[in-house]
Amino acid sequence: MKKQSVVRGAAASPYLVWSLLFIVAPLLFVLWFAMTDRNGSFTFENLRSLTSYSQTFVMSVGFSLIATAICLIIGYPLAYCMSRASARARNILLVLLMLPMWISLLIRTYSLMALLDNGGLVSSFLVRLGFRKLTFIGTEGAVILGMIYDFLPYMVLPIYTSMTKLDVRYVEAAADLGCNGIRTMFKVIVPLTVPGIISGVTMVFVPSISTFYISQKLGGGSFDLIGDTIERQFQNAVTYHTGAAISLVMMILILISLAIMNKFSDGGEDIVV
Amino acid sequence: MNKDVLIRLNGISKSFDGETVLDNMDLEIHDKEFITLLGPSGCGKTTTLRIIGGFETPDTGDVFFDGERINDMPPYRRQVNTVFQRYALFPHLNVFDNIAFGLRVRKTPSGEIRTKVKEMLELVNLRGFERRKVSTLSGGQQQRVAIARALINQPKVLLLDEPLAALDLKLRKDMQVELKNIQQQTGITFIFVTHDQEEALSMSDTVVVMAGGRIQQIGSPTDIYNEPVNAFVADFIGESNILDGVMRRDFAVRFAGHEFVCVDKGFDANEAVDVVIRPEDVDVVAPEAGMLKGEVTGVTFKGVHYEIIVDVQGFKWMIQSTDYVSEGQTIGLSIDPDAIHIMKKSEFSGMFGDYSSFSDEFDELDKLPEEEAEESEEE
CATH class of the missing domain: 3.40.50.300 (P-loop containing nucleotide triphosphate hydrolases)
Structure with missing residues (x-):
C-alpha cells in the first residue's frame, strides 16, 4: 500500500513541479504585485485606483457578451447540423472548423485586418459593386467580428460533442409525445446539451474578455479593452502594480461568472471542456 | 373493410x-x-x-x-x-x-x-x-x-x-x-x-x-x-417433440415406426408431414403397455415435474412427468389421439424439435449471446 502511493506520488511529481512553477507561483506574484506599492510595502491603493478603469471593464464585458451571444447563435445550429450530418459530411465540416485553429491567432487576425482595411479586399469589392466607401477597421463591429471569427470553433466543438452524446431515443420520445422539430429542439435537445453550451460559452467568453490583440488590430486603436490596459501597464515597470491589480480583479470576475454558469448545469459534473 | x-x-x-x-x-x-x-x-x-x-x-x-x-x-x-x-x-x-x-x-x-x-x-x-x-x-x-x-x-x-x-x-x-x-x-x-x-x-x-x-x-x-402451423412456431412456443411422419389417411398418421390414431384430416394420402407432440401430453407407462418404447437418458427435476429425455430408436423425446423414472430405465410411452398435432411440411421442417443435443447447460449458453444480440440490435 505504502509503496504504491510512493510510486503514484513520483509519477505525479513532474506535473506537481510544473504547476507550482508555472501556475501557482505566477498567481502569487500577481497577488503580491497587486497588494504592494513600488517600495514593496502593503497597500490597497492599486485596487482603489481601479475605479478609473470601470468604463473599460464595462466595455470589455459588453463586447465579449455580444461576441459570445453571436457565437452561440451561429454555433449551436451549426453543431446541431454537424451532429445530424452523414459521417462523411460531418468529417469534412469538422476539418473545416478545425483548420483555422491550426493557424496562429496573430496571423488570422492580421488576415482579417487585411481583408477589412480601407482599400482592402472587402471594401474594394463593395465599392466595385457600387456601394459607398465603407470603413470597417476601428469600428465596434470589426472588433466583435474578430472575436467571433477567432473563437467560434471553441463554441461549436463542445456543443457538437454533447450533441453526439445525446441519445436519439430522447428525440424519438419527444416526437412520440407530440413535439414537432422546433418543439423537440427547445424542450429536449437544448436542455440536454446545456453542459456543452456552458463549456462553449466559457471558452469564448474568457478569451474574448481578455484579448488585447484583436482590439488593437481591428479596433484601430480606438477601443481600449481590459486586455489592452493590462498589456500597457506591464510594459512599464512603474505600473506593474496597477496591471497586477486589474488582472486580479478580472480573474476574480471570471471565476465568479464560471461558478454561476456551473450552477446551471446540475452541479457541473458533465462539463465538456 | x-x-x-x-x-x-x-x-x-x-x-x-x-x-x-x-x-x-x-x-x-x-x-x-x-x-x-x-x-x-x-x-x-x-x-x-x-x-x-x-x-x-x-x-x-x-x-x-x-x-x-x-x-x-x-x-x-x-x-x-x-x-x-x-x-x-x-x-x-x-x-x-x-x-x-x-x-x-x-x-x-x-x-x-x-x-x-x-x-x-x-x-x-x-x-x-x-x-x-x-x-x-x-x-x-x-x-x-x-x-x-x-x-x-x-x-x-x-x-x-x-x-x-x-x-x-x-x-x-x-x-x-x-x-x-x-x-x-x-x-x-x-x-x-x-x-x-x-x-x-x-x-x-x-x-x-x-x-x-x-x-x-x-x-x-x-x-x-x-395448433402451431409449422415447426418454427411449435418449437418457439413451449417445448415440442417434432417428428417426421406420413399421413396415411384422415385420422391416421405413421411416425416412429408406428401408426397412431389422430384427430387431424384433410391431408393427401401418404403426404409427408411434421408431427408435434408436447412433452406434457406423453404418458409414461410400463414398457409392454406403451405404443413406443425407449430408454431414459436424462432426468432433470424442475420443481413441478421431471423433465425426462427418452431415446426411442435414435430420436430423443422430451417428456414432462410428475412420476420419477431413473436414468437407464426402459419405459413405455402412450400418446392420446388429441395430443398429436399434424403440420404441413415447411421451410423449418427438420430444424427443430429433436432433443438429442439437449442439455440445460446448452440452453443457458445459447440464451446469453442471443440476449446480447437483442440489446445491440435495439441500440
Whole structure:
C-alpha cells in the first residue's frame, strides 16, 4: 500500500513541479504585485485606483457578451447540423472548423485586418459593386467580428460533442409525445446539451474578455479593452502594480461568472471542456 | 373493410443496408385488442412497431390507421404513443414533468395537467413520486413512469417495445398482470413486442409469431400453442417433440415406426408431414403397455415435474412427468389421439424439435449471446 502511493506520488511529481512553477507561483506574484506599492510595502491603493478603469471593464464585458451571444447563435445550429450530418459530411465540416485553429491567432487576425482595411479586399469589392466607401477597421463591429471569427470553433466543438452524446431515443420520445422539430429542439435537445453550451460559452467568453490583440488590430486603436490596459501597464515597470491589480480583479470576475454558469448545469459534473 | 380494424399493414417491406427485415407483411390490428408481436431477435418485430409509431417508413406497402393512409405522417401527429425499450425518460425532468410532457406540448391548462398526472400516478401505483428525479428510480418505477407518460395522452394505440426485458423475473410477472389490468381498464389497443413466449401467451388476446421478417402465425394464445402451423412456431412456443411422419389417411398418421390414431384430416394420402407432440401430453407407462418404447437418458427435476429425455430408436423425446423414472430405465410411452398435432411440411421442417443435443447447460449458453444480440440490435 505504502509503496504504491510512493510510486503514484513520483509519477505525479513532474506535473506537481510544473504547476507550482508555472501556475501557482505566477498567481502569487500577481497577488503580491497587486497588494504592494513600488517600495514593496502593503497597500490597497492599486485596487482603489481601479475605479478609473470601470468604463473599460464595462466595455470589455459588453463586447465579449455580444461576441459570445453571436457565437452561440451561429454555433449551436451549426453543431446541431454537424451532429445530424452523414459521417462523411460531418468529417469534412469538422476539418473545416478545425483548420483555422491550426493557424496562429496573430496571423488570422492580421488576415482579417487585411481583408477589412480601407482599400482592402472587402471594401474594394463593395465599392466595385457600387456601394459607398465603407470603413470597417476601428469600428465596434470589426472588433466583435474578430472575436467571433477567432473563437467560434471553441463554441461549436463542445456543443457538437454533447450533441453526439445525446441519445436519439430522447428525440424519438419527444416526437412520440407530440413535439414537432422546433418543439423537440427547445424542450429536449437544448436542455440536454446545456453542459456543452456552458463549456462553449466559457471558452469564448474568457478569451474574448481578455484579448488585447484583436482590439488593437481591428479596433484601430480606438477601443481600449481590459486586455489592452493590462498589456500597457506591464510594459512599464512603474505600473506593474496597477496591471497586477486589474488582472486580479478580472480573474476574480471570471471565476465568479464560471461558478454561476456551473450552477446551471446540475452541479457541473458533465462539463465538456 | 372490417369496421373494427384500427391499423392495417398492407404488403409492408423494409430493408436496412440491403438486408431484408420485413418481407411483404400484412397485418390487421383490431380496436381494444392486446396484440403481441413475438419472435426471436432480428425477426422484424421492433421494426414493425417503429413503422406503426412513425419512426421508420416502409420501403413498400401502406400503413392505414382508422382507414387513413399514414405512411408519411410524422410521429408527433399520430394518435399513437410508445413505451420505449429502456424507457427513454427525459433525464432533465422530474417524474411529474416527464408525465406531463405530452399534455404541456398540447397546451393543456395546468390545473387539468395536475389532476391527470395524479390520476396516472395512481393508475401505475406511484402516488407521491411527483418530485422525484427519474435517475433515482428503480427499473420497475421508471417503467411505470414511462407507461404513465404515454397513457396520459389517451392514445388510441399504445406501442410497447420489450418494456419488461430489463426487469427481474418476479417484477416482470407482476408487471405482466398490471399491464393487462391497465389495458382492460383503459380500453386502449396495446401492441406489445417481446421475445418471451410466456409473456406473449399470458398477456395477449392475439399473438403474432414472426420469423425472418415474415408472419408465421396469427392467433389466440391457445390456438398458437395447440395448433402451431409449422415447426418454427411449435418449437418457439413451449417445448415440442417434432417428428417426421406420413399421413396415411384422415385420422391416421405413421411416425416412429408406428401408426397412431389422430384427430387431424384433410391431408393427401401418404403426404409427408411434421408431427408435434408436447412433452406434457406423453404418458409414461410400463414398457409392454406403451405404443413406443425407449430408454431414459436424462432426468432433470424442475420443481413441478421431471423433465425426462427418452431415446426411442435414435430420436430423443422430451417428456414432462410428475412420476420419477431413473436414468437407464426402459419405459413405455402412450400418446392420446388429441395430443398429436399434424403440420404441413415447411421451410423449418427438420430444424427443430429433436432433443438429442439437449442439455440445460446448452440452453443457458445459447440464451446469453442471443440476449446480447437483442440489446445491440435495439441500440
